Amino acid sequence: MKHDFDRIIDRKNTLCIKHDPAARGMPADVLPLWVADMDFAAPPCVVDALVERSRHGIFGYSNINGEYFDILRDWFLRRHGWRVEREWLLLTPGVVNAVYLAVRALTAPGDGVIVMQPVYYPFAASVRDTGRKLVVSELAIGADGRYEADMADFEAKIAENGVKAFILCSPHNPGGRVWTRGELKRMGDICLRHGVTVIADEIHQDIVFGGRRHAVFADVDPAFASIAVTCTAPSKTFNLAGLQLSNIFAADGGLRRRLEAECRSAGMSQPGVMGIVSCMAAYAGGEEWLAELLAYLDGNISFLEGALGKLAPRVRLMRPEGTYLAWLDFRGLGMSAGQLDSFVANRAKLWLNSGYTFGESGTGFMRLNAACPRSILEEAADRLCAAVAEQG
Ligand SMILES: Cc1ncc(COP(=O)(O)O)c(C=O)c1O
Known part of the structure; x- marks a missing residue:
């Protein structure tokens, strides 16, 4: 790949909402995998065009x-x-x-x-x-x-x-x-x-x-x-x-x-x-960059599917055909909506979107944004597997 999607870019102190847990009452040490933007830099051709336009003043x-x-x-x-x-x-x-x-x-x-x-x-x-x-x-x-x-x-x-x-x-x-x-x-x-x-x-x-x-x-x-x-x-x-x-x-x-x-x-x-x-x-x-992005995202989702496979039937991943969003079914854990929110944030230390915000039928689900470097996703999968195992 020409573009490095594995690179971790620190987004703190850039006014970005995704990496600001304190602003939304989340624990400081959660991995932010919620709102739908990506932790990747935009294509170089876009960054260059913006820089050039900025220089005009x-x-x-x-x-x-x-x-x-x-x-x-x-x-x-x-x-x-x-x-x-x-x-x-x-x-x-x-x-x-x-x-x-x-x-x-x-x-x-x-x-x-x-x-x-x-x-x-x-x-x-x-x-x-x-x-x-x-x-x-x-x-x-x-x-x-x-x-x-x-x-x-x-x-x-x-x-x-x-x-x-x-x-x-x-x-x-x-x-x-x-x-x-x-x-x-x-x-x-x-x-x-x-x-x-x-x-x-x-x-x-x-x-x-x-x-x-x-x-x-x-x-x-x-x-x-x-x-x-x-x-x-x-x-x-x-x-x-x-x-x-x-x-x-x-x-x-x-x-x-x-x-x-x-x-x-x-x-x-x-x-x-x-x-x-x-x-x-x-x-x-941006088309060449996009082709590489799609391959990387597909790999991310395959990784997640593999890593979380062992959690079924307690947690199941609905593999997306499109979007970089993974819909996780936690209903097998038998928790209330409040218990699940707390379990994910405080035990798994992940910041996901609560399923019920997408409508009542989303209760018991969580949405995970997989558009991040693979190593972050690996950490997220480890945290989730450990928390579920602890749960018994
Ligand atoms: C289906 C859908 N529509 C719209 C948006 C947001 O669009 P915008 O930022 O252009 O308002 C999102 C972002 O997550 C989305 O998933």
């Missing part, structure tokens, strides 16, 4: 240009076979921001908005915080141990609750599913039948393993483009979350105008220049 109001869009268009075509047009694009300072914005723009207070839980916790928050009605369709764990959508329940909940929007997580956080075209087609057909707009959060779209290919929801069927808002960003792929830039696409003019009006009413203006510079550099020159 003037950081005034900035905006994207034709070259920015060309780079984006080539990326989505090359990586996902998806052809985007300039007028579909809208920039926001993050995908969570875009999800909130879309919920407000495309539904009215009191409207039903459906999510498939367990799922990335800001989805439910965006529905509640904006005074919409949260409707939940639970994912089921299939015979292969992976999450699957309950299509009959999904459609029934939509019909019963007059649902107006569906927030889709694809690939799925925390379960790591890379939804197949067939699954997305079924979800989309249901939404079309019931006049439901789909807010597709595809932020993890570049991180897929085992020869899988991410399917862009809006591109699965020509009819889906008219009901979809596709949320993308270079931030998960290239570790740029702190630069706060996401690319949101809506092919339908009506949806787009409502989103644009919402941006105006929120007082949004130009994007940050470092976000623009990093996005261009990453999508134009």
Whole structure:
């Protein structure tokens, strides 16, 4: 490998939230494997572009240009076979921001908005915080141990609750599913039948393993483009979350105008220049780095699967098809949610995301972020195995 993903980079005192346990009431000696950013440096081409731009010294109001869009268009075509047009694009300072914005723009207070839980916790928050009605369709764990959508329940909940929007997580956080075209087609057909707009959060779209290919929801069927808002960003792929830039696409003019009006009413203006510079550099020159990253992450997950295999059935890992997030099922330990939180933080000395924050059905699970040097993961596995063994 040309890039050294084994290198441990000290992130303390860099204003990073992941490595600041005191700020969130965690013991000082926990290994931080929670929030979804990576402990790897961004690709050298991105760092170089940011340094060069910094040296210029003037950081005034900035905006994207034709070259920015060309780079984006080539990326989505090359990586996902998806052809985007300039007028579909809208920039926001993050995908969570875009999800909130879309919920407000495309539904009215009191409207039903459906999510498939367990799922990335800001989805439910965006529905509640904006005074919409949260409707939940639970994912089921299939015979292969992976999450699957309950299509009959999904459609029934939509019909019963007059649902107006569906927030889709694809690939799925925390379960790591890379939804197949067939699954997305079924979800989309249901939404079309019931006049439901789909807010597709595809932020993890570049991180897929085992020869899988991410399917862009809006591109699965020509009819889906008219009901979809596709949320993308270079931030998960290239570790740029702190630069706060996401690319949101809506092919339908009506949806787009409502989103644009919402941006105006929120007082949004130009994007940050470092976000623009990093996005261009990453999508134009980061592909070789990304290939190595994916191989390294796949290796990390295989390591974890092997190391934790002996803990079954007390602890089981749901191997992700995409994302660098591992969903761990601790239900075999028979602990309450509070006991499990304490066990993981105080006995295993790990800082993970509590499963119940992803929805009630996440109770008994924990999410582990595997995007770190392998030696950190080895330490994490040792700590967890020792704590479980002590537990008897
Ligand atoms: C599914 C999903 N959407 C959005 C985000 C965050 O996006 P942003 O930092 O662009 O708001 C995350 C980060 O973990 C995520 O997993």
